[in-house]
Amino acid sequence: MCGIAGIFHLEIAKPVDPARVGRMLEAMPHRGPDGDGIWTAPGVGLGHLRLSIIDLAGGAQPMVTDDEALAVVFNGEIYNFVDIRAELEAKGHVFRTHSDTEVILHGYRQWGEACVQKFIGMFAFALFDARAGALWLVRDRLGVKPLHYAPLSDGSVIFGSELKSLLAHPLLRRAPDLTAVEDYMAYGYVPDDACLVAGVKKLGAGESLRLVRGRPLGAPQRYWDVSFADRSRAKPEALEEELVALMRDAVRSRMVSDVPLGAFLSGGVDSSSVVALMAEASAQAVKTCTIGFDVASLDETAYADRVARRFATDHRTRIVSPDDYGLIDRLAFHFDEPFADASALPTYRVCELAREQVTVALSGDGADEAFAGYRRHRFQMHGERLRGMIPDAIRKPVFGALGRYYPKADWAPRFLRAKSTFLELAGDGGEAYAASVGVTPGALRQRIYTDAMRASLHGHRAEDRYIKAMADAPARDPLDRAQYADIRLWLPGDILTKTDRMSMAVSLEAREPLLDHRLVEFAARLPVSQRIRGASGKYLMKKAMEAYLPQDILYRPKMGFVTPISQWFRGALAGEAAAVAGGSALARTGWFDPVALGRIAADHKAGLADHGRLLWQLVMLDKALGRLFGA
Template sequence: MCGIAGIFHIETAKPVDPARVRLMIDAMPHRGPDGVGVWTAPGVGLGHLRLSIIDIGGGAQPMLTEDGSLAVVFNGEIYNFAEVRAELEAKGHVFRTHSDTEVILHGYRQWGEACVERFNGMFAFALFDARAQAIWLVRDRLGVKPLHYASLPDGSVIFASELKGLLAHPLLRRAPDLTAVEDYMAYGYVPDDACLVAGVKKLGAGETLRLVRGRPVLAPTRYWDVSFADRTTKKAEALEEELVALMRQAVRSRMVADVPLGAFLSGGVDSSSVVALMAEASNKAVKTCTIGFDVAALDETAYADRIARRFATDHRTRIVSPDDYALIDTLAHHFDEPFADASALPTYRVCELAREQVTVALSGDGADEAFAGYRRHRFQMQGERIRGLIPASVRQPLFGTLGRFYPKADWAPRGLRAKSTFLELAGSGEEAYAASVGVTPYALRQRLFSAEMRGHIAGHRAEDRYVKAMRDAPARDPLDRAQYADLRIWLPGDILTKTDRMSMAVSLEAREPLLDHRLVEFAARLPVSQRIRGNSGKYLMKKSMEAFLPQDILYRQKMGFVTPISDWFRGPLAGEAAGVAGGSALARTEWFDTKMLAKVAADHKSGLADHGRLLWQLLMLDKSLGRLFGLD
């Protein structure tokens, strides 16, 4: 796990100042405390920060071939590097190190850009080809590792693992992209096809970008995509065996490291499954860690303790207060763009705890997206059944009218919030699902934005990307389409961004075995009944793990990290809530109707409405504006 950055002159091979590359990597020191490297040649500069994991003595970067014709900087891990290396050695390649980085160089020399199809891992890398006078940017299939890039007025393209690496370059103009504000207010994060800083792009999951000197910058190329178009015909017993074998292989491949390794353990299905398979593969106690809360309703430590005892792990628990709002500025610094998933706070704390003993930690991320584990997946299936039974000519006016006149009840349990349910049933399945993954509805955003802001973003609606992804999905079923959109948008934009930034904040490498692309491809071919059955998501995964885990672990209700943000804004953060409407950077942008912001804060404080999540969004946006655009 590392940080990378670089400069490539597209038009002519102008000299690159090494000090500028150094500025870019110095902006992200947390990504690599074990070493720094900068290399320049006419028209190109590469920088690298190293967190040593594999071949500690010999894997320094930037790494060049012996003849100097290829150079690479690499962030991540290639888990099957030993197998790829053996294949290359059989073809006559001679290696000087034992690192996975060198496999990229020799793989490119042997197979060209097709080499990436042979790599199984999480990675973002930049490879310079001196003979072709080109640089090749690559991101892993699911988007575990990030890569940002931008074109500059001097004819260069710059790239970095984090936005702050680009912002360190003095020629990058800092201007906001207002459509990204709309995206953020809809989702609580800025998706991968957008950026709050105008002109900055993020290489998408499963994409590559080849830049050739003297040629225009073209759009990225996608080398991998998950398809839900085919269904397996295997029997249930065979599927269970295959799934366990794939999970076992994914976990074991991610246990290769030359540094201490452990796992996050929440006591839920996903992390418990990973720990079970780690314990099976290890000849010593697996190091596990859990964050607990001093509020009983939020605390899962008893479940994690059961799993730790069952597999005799070296387990540590730390109880923290959910009132961890003091981390706000730390979060804003590490995310760069605004990020309003409040589970980032406990994620930071569990990464911090893990880093005290290990350098690598395995997580359970990805199973909900791949195997349909979210409650919204079940709601989507139920809603589509109703839409299929009632003609649109009846359904739209009926449920649309009910939705308009039914009172809004944010305080009620989800099942009693009929207003949003009626409105979702009135529309298409794609529109309903796009609304369900959002955090601030379109109608509310329109009331929050100023008239001028609405004019600026006219024609752009954040939900449209979800609708389009679902309609264009290689899929057979509405559930397929929902999962496909989650894998393309939600997973890299929210879940993986959170894990990457919070683990890297403490110089910890997080690995996600349940996002092995072979597992994801396997899950996409499953019949719907093997993903959701009755009221249970991830059905086949849970069934497959019955030999490993207790029933009450497998089938208990999913909790996840919870933070009491609504209480904060009626207590210690009440002043921050009121400040968002007046005097803050956000208020000075004139993007929002300040009277509406003041009403949101006042209604929340009085208990008239629950706007905790919205206020958290606004506060995180306010913090980011100061850091990105100097609007403190």
């Protein structure tokens, strides 16, 4: 796990100042506390920050071939590098190190860009090919590792692991992209095909971009995508066996490390499954860690303790207060762009706890997206069935009227909060699912925007991205389409961004075995009945893990990290809420109606409405604007 940055001149091979690459690295020292390196050649400069994991003595970067024809900087891990190395050695390649980085150089020399198809892992790398005058940028299939890039006025393209590394370059113009503001207000994060800083791009999951000197900047090419178009015909017992084998292989391959390794353990299905398979593969006690809350309704430590005892792990628990809003400025620094998933706070704390004893931690991220574990997946499946049963001429006006006139009851038990459900049933499937994934509904966004902001969007609407992804999905079923969109958009934009930034904030490498692409491809071929059955998502995974985990771990309701943001904005953060309406960087943009924002803050504080999530979005946007644009 590392940080990378660099400069490549597209038009002519101008000299690259190593100090400029150095300043890009200095912007993100947390990504590589164990070493740094810079390499330049005519028209190119590559920089690397190292968090040493594999081949501590010999894996320094940038790594250059003996003839200096190829050079690479690499962030991540290639888990099958030993097998690839053996294959390359059989073809005559001679290796100088025992690192996975060198496999990229020799793999490219042997197979060209097709080498990426052989790599199993999480990675973002930049490979310079001197003979071709080209720089090849690549990101892993699921988007575990980030990579930003931007063309500049001097004909160069800069790239880096984090946005802040690009901002360290003096030629990058800092201007906001207002369509990204709309995207953020809809989702609570800025998707991978957008950036709050105009002109900056993010290489997408499963994409590569080849820059060739003398040619204009082209578009990224997708080298991998998940398909839900096919169905497995294997019997359930055979599917269970295949799933456990895939999970076992994914976990074991991610346990290779030359530094201390452990796991996050929440006591939920996903992390418990990972820990169970780690314990099976390890001759020593697995190091696990859990954070708990001093509020009983939010605390899962009892479940985590039970799993820890079952597998005799070396377990540590730390109780933290949900009132951790003191981390706001630190989060804003590490995310760069605004990020409003409040579970980032406890994620930071569990990474901080893990880093006290280990350098690598395995997580359970990805199973919900791959195996249909979210509540919204079940709602979408059942909702689409209902839409298919009722003619549009009846369904749309009836449910539309119910949605308009049903009271908005945020305070009520979940089963009484039917307003959004009625509105979603009135719409089409894609529209309904886009709304269910969103944080701030379109009507509310329009209400708080100024006329100038609405005009500047030129009709751009954040939900259309989800609707298009679902419509274009290689899929057979509405559930397929919802999961495909989640894997393409939500997973890299929210879940993996959160895990990457919070783990790297404390120089911890997080690995996600349940996002092994072979496992994701297997899940995409499962019949719907093996993903959702009755009220249970992740059905096959839970069934397959019954031999390892007790029933109340497998089948208890999903909790996840919860933070009491609504209470914060009626207490310690009430001042922050009021400031977004006037006096803040956000208020000075002219994007939001200050009267509408003031009413939202006042109504929330008075308990007349629950606008906690919206206020959190606005505060995090305000913090990001101050950092990115000095507003």
